[in-house]
Amino acid sequence: MTVHHQISDEYLTDYAAGNLAEAFNLAVASHVSLCPESRARLDEIEAVGGAVLEHCETASMPAGSLEATLALIAAGPPAAAAPPPAGHCTVLPQPVRDYVGGDISAVRWRPVGMGVKQAILSTSDEATARLLYIPAGCEMPDHGHRGLEMTLVLQGAFLDGEDRFARGDLEVADDDVSHMPVADEGEDCICLAVTEGPLKFSGLLPRLVQPFLKI
Amino acid sequence: MLTETISAPFAVSRVPPATYSVPKSKRDENRVAVSQTSIEQTDWANHVLRICTHGDQAAFAELFQHFAPRVKAFLMKSGASPTLAEECTQEVMATLWHKAHMFDPAKASVATWVFTIARNRKVDMLRRQRRPEPEDLPWGPEPEPEQADVLSRQQEAERLAKAIAALPEKQRTLVQDAYFGDLSHREIATRTGLPLGTIKSRLRLALDRLRHEMKGVNE
Numbered sequence: 001m002t003v004h005h006q007i008s009d010e011y012l013t014d015y016a017a018g019n020l021a022e023a024f025n026l027a028v029a030s031h032v033s034l035c036p037e038s039r040a041r042l043d044e045i046e047a048v049g050g051a052v053l054e055h056c057e058t059a060s061m062p063a064g065s066l067e068a069t070l071a072l073i074a075a076g077p078p079a080a081a082a083p084p085p086a087g088h089c090t091v092l093p094q095p096v097r098d099y100v101g102g103d104i105s106a107v108r109w110r111p112v113g114m115g116v117k118q119a120i121l122s123t124s125d126e127a128t129a130r131l132l133y134i135p136a137g138c139e140m141p142d143h144g145h146r147g148l149e150m151t152l153v154l155q156g157a158f159l160d161g162e163d164r165f166a167r168g169d170l171e172v173a174d175d176d177v178s179h180m181p182v183a184d185e186g187e188d189c190i191c192l193a194v195t196e197g198p199l200k201f202s203g204l205l206p207r208l209v210q211p212f213l214k215i
Numbered sequence: 216m217l218t219e220t221i222s223a224p225f226a227v228s229r230v231p232p233a234t235y236s237v238p239k240s241k242r243d244e245n246r247v248a249v250s251q252t253s254i255e256q257t258d259w260a261n262h263v264l265r266i267c268t269h270g271d272q273a274a275f276a277e278l279f280q281h282f283a284p285r286v287k288a289f290l291m292k293s294g295a296s297p298t299l300a301e302e303c304t305q306e307v308m309a310t311l312w313h314k315a316h317m318f319d320p321a322k323a324s325v326a327t328w329v330f331t332i333a334r335n336r337k338v339d340m341l342r343r344q345r346r347p348e349p350e351d352l353p354w355g356p357e358p359e360p361e362q363a364d365v366l367s368r369q370q371e372a373e374r375l376a377k378a379i380a381a382l383p384e385k386q387r388t389l390v391q392d393a394y395f396g397d398l399s400h401r402e403i404a405t406r407t408g409l410p411l412g413t414i415k416s417r418l419r420l421a422l423d424r425l426r427h428e429m430k431g432v433n434e
Contacts, residue, residue, distance in 0.1 A: 009422045010415050014399040018293075018334040022344040033350035042349070043322070048425055049334070050327025051375040052394045058284035059291055061301060066279050069305040070272065077313040094350035124344050148401070174411075 003035040005169035009045065011150075012038065016045045021126035026095055027150040027170070027194045033093035034152075034168035091155050091190060096121075099129070104190075107131055114138060132191045134158065134183040147196030149173040151181070156189035158182060259325035260318075260365065267315035278325075279308055286333045292395040293337050303340050307333050321364035324372040330394075341397060371429045378428035386421035393418060 007028060014020045015028040032038045089103035099121040100106050109117035109131075117133040127148075134140060136156065150172050151158075157166040160181045165171050173179065183189035262278050265271035286307050290300040310332050318328055338346045379387060392403055400418055404411040 008415075008419075010400045010418055013393050013418065013422070016334070017394045017396075018338040018342075018346070019393075019397060019399045019402075022342070022347070025338075025344075026347040029347035029349045039349060044426055044429060045422065046331055047323065047327050047371060047375060047429065048379070048390065048422070049330040049394045050324050051372060051379055052391055053282075053285050053289060053330045053333070054324075054326040054372070055376055055379065056285055056391070056395065057288055059288040059297070059300070061283045061287060061304065065283065065301065065305060066276055069279060069283075069308050070275075072305055072309040073275075073312045077310075095347040098347065124342065 003031075003037065003168040003170075005163070005165055005171060006035055006038050006041075007031055007170050008172065009041065011172065012042055012045050016042060016049055021196070022123040023121075023127035023129035023194045024148070024150060024196075026099060026121070026123060026129050027152050027192055029095040030093045030154075030192055031152050031168065031170045033095060035170075093154075096131070096154070096192060099123070100131075109133060116140070127194055127196045129192065129194045132189075132193050134181075134189045134191070136183050136188050137185050138183050140181045140183075149196070150194045152192040154190045154192060156187035157184040158189050158191070159184055260320040260369075263311075263315050263318045263320075263325055263328075266312055267318070275308075275312060278311065282311075282326075282329050283308055286329065289330075289333050289395055290337060290340070293341055293397045295337075295340060299340065303336050304333075307336050310336075320368060321361055322368070324368055326372065337397075374428045375425060378425050382421055382424065386417055386424075389414065389417050390421050390425075 011020070011024075011028065015025060020028065032042055089097055091104040092100060092107075097103060100119075107119045109119050112118050115135040115138055119131045121129040121131065123129050131154075132140075134156075140158075150170060151165070152170050153165045153167050155167060157164055157169075158181045159165075160171060160179050163171070164184065165181075171181075259278065259281075262271075262274040265274040266278075283304050287297075287300045287304045290303050291297065295303065307329070311329060314332070318325070323331075335346055338344055379390065382390065389403070392398070393400060396403075398406060400414050401411060403409075404414045407414075
């Protein structure tokens with residue numbers, strides 16, 4: 001699989017440095033899971049982090065720190081996190097499965113109107129992650145947005161202006177962009193969409209229901 | 216696996232002060248003898264191996280002496296108080312011991328591995344968030360790392376360090392701020408008042424240059 005729309009180095013660096021909100025981390029981790037080239041670039045960018053750490057200034061540790069750490073070690077490793085849900089899913093990569101708590105059949109879709117469905121994933125509230133289900137050929141409501149938006153295609157494809165985004169492709173939109181993604185014909189489109197702040201739908205009806213939908 | 220050795224309880228004893236010193240290469244800027252490089256870097260990978268296979272406390276003490284003050288500085292730059300940074304550094308170093316069996320010297324240098332552990336602790340500490348990680352590759356890590364890969368990671372780390380030092384001042388500062396701190400590149404733009412485009416192009420130029428060096432491509 002070739003991914004045509006890859007994440008930029010700047011956002012990959014933010015991810016490597018741990019400086020993105022959880023919902024954006026989810027989008028980046030999922031994209032990297034589906035895109036070997038981005039994974040290779042992430043390895044390089046983390047290697048730069050290692051070199052920066054190696055050659056950074058130091059802050060001395062107080063006396064007794066080593067002994068305290070050895071005592072921590074002797075106490076044993078912290079309880080391991082629950083193992084990820086077993087099995088394989090051809091739609092959701094592992095990071096998304098972790099948030100859904102299962103494969104695509106476990107997603108609790110809510111209709112948003114015009115055949116579009118969504119499921120909000122639970123993350124910290126600086127940004128919102130949701131799965132979107134858009135029937136083939138359907139338009140997403142026309143929307144602009146405040147701040148950053150990342151959209152990762154998991155199934156099918158969508159068209160946005162001149163560009164076509166298919167599985168693994170990540171569209172990153174910065175401020176002040178108004179765009180109109182349309183699901184491509186052939187297959188219903190499933191995306192992971194992450195936004196900073198609420199979407200601003202420009203149609204009247206979606207704007208009215210927006211507060212109730214938490215979008 | 217060797218987890219039994221790792222988690223076996225042991226008496227906490229006074230560890231003799233580490234007398235480790237990293238041999239400094241005094242070669243010219245661009246050409247580093249491979250043997251010199253491998254002495255400097257293999258050592259840390261070998262320390263991790265000794266912790267993994269023998270629960271070697273002396274090896275751990277040397278790693279601690281080298282990396283703990285760096286991890287502490289990293290966490291403080293990200294906004295932690297000295298006390299919190301010390302506490303988290305101890306946890307990072309303990310994690311290093313517990314996960315020694317997962318370290319793959321063919322994939323990353325020890326410094327890079329420590330960086331990722333410290334980074335994850337930082338996300339947990341400052342943002343109180345889970346950190347989604349990419350899905351493991353289906354073929355998994357190699358049981359026996361290829362020596363050629365291990366060596367190339369070491370050479371890469373050495374070249375990278377020199378390349379960072381050689382970056383123009385503005386690019387180097389930005390690279391350091393991008394990794395050390397709690398701001399994304401967009402937030403750095405807001406904070407410094409520099410246009411976002413300037414931040415992006417500066418960071419990209421720096422990363423392109425470093426990537427170029429890592430791959431060992433000569434101009």
